[in-house]
């Protein structure tokens with residue numbers, strides 16, 4: 001089946017098997033290996049991308065279901081050399097160790113901050129509760145997201161200041 | 163070679179001399195952002211499954227649905243006829259190559275692909291190679307295997323009973339399921355103390371049966387490999403998820419008979435290991451054979467169920483603990499009997515002379531008159547075992563046993579567990595301390611560490627709050643019960659001294675090589691393999707500290723056996739204790755070479771120089787000094803050096819640890835338990851760790867956080883059970899519950915610092931401390947919460963059902979499933 005998916009802003013047209021998972025479409029067809037895979041049962045969230053803005057587990061979406069949609073992956077998060085505040089937050093607050101859960105965590109928490117720019121630690125924990133990190137014990141992920149929220153707010157305030 | 167005399171180099175002859183001077187003026191140490199994160203947050207990490215080679219094929223493993231069965235026929239013809247299939251490999255194919263069986267890390271054998279019978283559910287039976295991974299999976303369904311079911315051996319407690327089927331009938335002379343007996347300590351002396359305690363009116367013997375259930379490390383990235391055998395050069399490149407690239411290279415050479423210089427093992431970024439990636443799995447060997455057979459690179463990545471059901475698990479220790487104690491609470495002796503379930507193949511990864519790992523440190527942090535343990539290992543029809551799970555070679559089991567027993571003693575004596583611990587902890591003046599089982603603890607101030615933890619937790623206020631809750635509960639109010647749990651652990655890490663520690667004959671020393679380029683930038687090669695520990699940063703900081711340069715000017719190379727010196731890899735918290743020490747020592751060698759060059763530059767004798775503020779300086783003349791960059795350029799220039807000095811600054815070393823290092827810590831856990839549902843909430847967790855000198859405190863704390871989350875998992879959620887037919891009941895993340903952000907509290911950390919006296923920089927290792935120390939604190943807290951119900955002990959995982967049954971005084975049903 002021929003599908004066209006706008007991935008990180010670029011339309012990608014491919015002929016794919018109907019059973020191909022979106023995660024494999026991204027990883028194997030487009031060679032965007034930042035999106036990971038970690039379980040067979042939709043439990044781990046290593047595969048989270050944004051489908052038309054909404055974070056989804058790309059292991060549980062068929063590539064053909066994304067036909068005509070926009071998909072954003074971790075590779076599209078930074079603006080050139082400039083990191084997104086959540087990326088910078090994860091680096092600053094040691095929100096990652098092996099890095100395997102990180103792309104999924106970044107996509108989920110970026111989406112969280114888009115709808116709630118000032119989430120409480122409890123809200124952050126809730127947002128990432130469908131994702132597993134085996135390394136960090138989550139606390140530094142929560143701090144990373146808080147860091148990103150505060151940094152963004154501080155920047156906005158300095159922009160509106162005379 | 164150079165004329166530099168190693169004996170003059172501090173750190174080679176007497177590492178201790180250097181510690182204190184340098185610990186006072188830290189330079190390269192301190193929290194800094196990790197170098198590796200730049201690629202990870204951009205999705206540019208390179209894990210094995212991210213690697214694509216030209217012409218690469220994909221493999222998949224057919225696994226046994228049964229736990230114990232004889233294979234009567236295997237028909238692969240339909241799979242071979244699949245248009246996308248290149249090859250189907252069976253046990254018979256491998257037997258023809260002499261590769262159907264491989265040695266394990268414990269001198270046992272393990273089937274690569276089953277030939278005679280299958281011995282656990284999920285065992286490897288055939289390997290398909292196809293154009294893509296979907297086709298490879300399709301072809302698995304086309305293989306027809308005929309099985310003749312046999313009675314499985316599932317309950318380890320019955321494995322040695324007469325008439326039980328023999329799991330390993332492939333082994334000559336194996337007539338039962340017994341693997342080994344091992345003991346440690348002085349049995350006669352221990353029995354004497356116990357006899358005294360039984361006879362004395364003011365002493366007693368406290369006993370409890372304690373299970374450390376089977377758990378799986380479940381790193382987020384599963385295991386896999388890409389084998390690329392170049393048919394022209396005969397060189398095998400193996401990209402693989404390994405925590406020990408060099409050890410694997412040597413083992414492949416020994417197993418497959420390939421020349422070792424023609425094997426390159428590349429372990430790129432690893433998505434977590436926790437012990438899961440120490441062993442060699444059949445899939446790796448199949449990928450190698452498939453690449454040889456097809457002449458193309460072959461990738462094999464297991465799925466999550468394969469990972470949880472077939473790769474090595476941890477624990478599975480059935481323990482009976484006994485403590486001889488006075489009624490006043492002086493612990494005199496500990497005796498332990500262990501039945502160890504090792505599964506179908508004894509693939510335990512630990513120093514070969516230690517079949518029960520370092521379980522011998524079950525004497526814990528206490529001053530005992532005597533101690534003895536006896537461990538019996540048995541085969542069952544479960545996945546091969548005992549590899550590890552951030553356990554420091556069975557110290558998790560040892561610490562859990564002793565820390566749970568101390569709480570049982572406190573319960574029986576009606577004593578406060580903090581007071582009981584304080585009374586029995588080793589005192590600082592007893593170090594170095596030789597334990598009753600012969601381990602030499604290097605340093606520590608245990609009462610101080612415990613005191614810091616109690617204060618940080620606000621222990622007395624917590625007890626007051628708990629008393630209030632209990633009053634309200636007794637008055638019939640619907641309140642959650644509060645539990646406060648402690649643990650004090652001593653770890654023994656950094657294996658280890660070559661004279662006593664090896665894995666299959668490979669001594670556990672690590673190499674390091676350090677090259678300093680003319681402009682003063684350095685490249686460090688290490689054998690340790692990061693799985694997230696941040697070696698690229700920490701090890702650069704060690705070099706920076708020793709050479710007076712910036713950590714940004716040090717590139718750390720690891721994970722490629724062609725580019726790095728030999729060493730045994732990363733597990734057992736050994737990276738900083740062994741490879742970290744090697745790094746400090748090699749950097750000091752470089753610094754001493756630099757001294758000779760600097761002396762020539764400054765036209766003085768090397769003895770006239772002192773190392774000051776990251777520069778070689780003429781004693782008493784701060785103006786006359788040279789930085790490492792200046793010296794490096796001179797070392798590569800045409801500066802005339804003294805007779806016999808070759809120039810350049812590069813050096814190598816091998817570090818053979820004189821002893822293990824002994825981190826310790828005191829943990830306090832506060833839980834709230836709903837007596838109606840059995841649900842447990844971890845409200846607070848205070849962890850005070852003493853891992854000696856901290857190179858990068860941010861990374862150290864991250865390591866602790868991760869281990870604490872693991873503790874929550876093991877204590878409350880994780881646990882791989884089997885039904886009586888041997889079906890694995892924990893074969894997916896739906897059934898094997900890993901902690902999420904909602905089960906983990908916001909960790910509260912503290913520290914004490916007692917440098918290791920024998921480690922070149924006084925560091926002790928931190929990777930597994932929290933995994934070792936946290937489960938007993940959490941379980942102790944839950945049992946403490948259940949005190950109003952008279953509960954004395956309950957086994958992990960303390961799921962709501964287990965807690966509710968314990969509170970009701972009912973046994974958790976174990977007639978359907980065995981953990």
Ligand code: FES
Pocket residue numbers: 036037038039040041042043044045046047048057058059060
């Ligand atoms: S891969 Fe685990 S949820 Fe998608």
Ligand code: FES
Pocket residue numbers: 095096097098099100101102132133134135136382433434694
């Ligand atoms: S950083 Fe390793 S799984 Fe999250």
